[in-house]
Amino acid sequence: MLNFFWPVVAGYLIGSIPTAFLAVRWKSNLDIREAGSGNVGTLNSYLVTRSKGVGIVVLVVDLMKGVGAVLAGQALVPQLPFVGAFFAGVAAVLGHSYPIWLRFKGGRGLAPAAGAMASVSFPLVGAWLAAWGIGFAISRAINVASFIACVLLMVALIFIPDDVVGAVLPAGATTKGLRAFGVLMLFIMITRLIDPLREFIRDRRAQRQSGRGKDS
Numbered sequence: 664m665l666n667f668f669w670p671v672v673a674g675y676l677i678g679s680i681p682t683a684f685l686a687v688r689w690k691s692n693l694d695i696r697e698a699g700s701g702n703v704g705t706l707n708s709y710l711v712t713r714s715k716g717v718g719i720v721v722l723v724v725d726l727m728k729g730v731g732a733v734l735a736g737q738a739l740v741p742q743l744p745f746v747g748a749f750f751a752g753v754a755a756v757l758g759h760s761y762p763i764w765l766r767f768k769g770g771r772g773l774a775p776a777a778g779a780m781a782s783v784s785f786p787l788v789g790a791w792l793a794a795w796g797i798g799f800a801i802s803r804a805i806n807v808a809s810f811i812a813c814v815l816l817m818v819a820l821i822f823i824p825d826d827v828v829g830a831v832l833p834a835g836a837t838t839k840g841l842r843a844f845g846v847l848m849l850f851i852m853i854t855r856l857i858d859p860l861r862e863f864i865r866d867r868r869a870q871r872q873s874g875r876g877k878d879s
Contacts, residue, residue: 666743667750670736674751677732678758678775681765682724683708686717696768700859703762704770706805722774729755729778745783745836749844752779756851771855773809776848786831787845791816806859813856817849 683703687695690712699707705725709718729752736751737744756772756779780787791812798811820828820842828838836844 666740667746669739670747670751671754673735673739674732674754675758677728677735677751678755679762679764679769680724680728680758681762681769682728683721683770684765686721687711690714690717696765701768702770703765703768705774725759725770725774726778726781728759729775729780730782731755731778732775733779733782743835745833745840748779748783748833749840752776752783752844753847753851755779756848760851760855771806771809772848772852776852780845780848783836783844784831784833784841787816790819802863804859804863806856807863810853810856810860813849813853817846817853820845820849 681703683705684695687693687698687708693711695701695703695707695711698711700710701707705718705722708721709715712718732751732755733748736747736749738747739751740747756776758769759775760769760772761767762769777788777791780791794812794815795808797815798808799805801811802808825838828841832838832841
């Protein structure tokens with residue numbers, strides 16, 4: 664197990680680089696944790712600064728954090744590259760969501776998770792994007808669509824047959840390993856998306872109550 668200690672450390676440190684915090688501080692001299700939604704991620708960095716350039720930079724760098732973590736994990740455990748990628752990739756998402764540099768208040772982990780999943784098995788990202796489209800068509804809300812996509816893909820990974828999972832296996836991985844990798848990633852993101860989902864539900868209820876008041 665000591666062999667996997669360093670992939671976890673490397674993945675966490677790479678993931679914990681506070682891209683959105685640094686970009687917003689540079690662009691607007693604001694603390695992103697105290698502006699907009701308070702989320703340290705791509706969407707809030709754009710909403711706070713109103714700069715597409717900042718949003719794109721944050722998105723790309725955060726995606727590359729996931730890619731870099733997987734590559735680091737594979738390099739640190741060359742005899743078991745998938746296992747190294749597994750530990751480092753999951754740790755990167757945790758680092759992004761709970762960065763030590765920002766007192767563990769970070770983002771929702773979507774971009775680094777996408778980068779890590781794309782590096783391990785790109786079809787996982789394609790499936791997530793398709794599910795996100797369904798979620799957005801239902802809710803017309805970005806974070807709610809992300810929540811729906813994560814739940815749908817998690818359920819799919821748990822219940823779809825082994826031969827389907829086997830079709831997208833990376834070298835050195837098992838079906839159980841890939842399922843666990845995806846489910847862990849998605850679970851972390853789901854926990855980070857619960858608050859915006861609750862806010863969405865509250866807003867919808869308030870709108871309905873307001874509409875009923877006008878009708879009466």
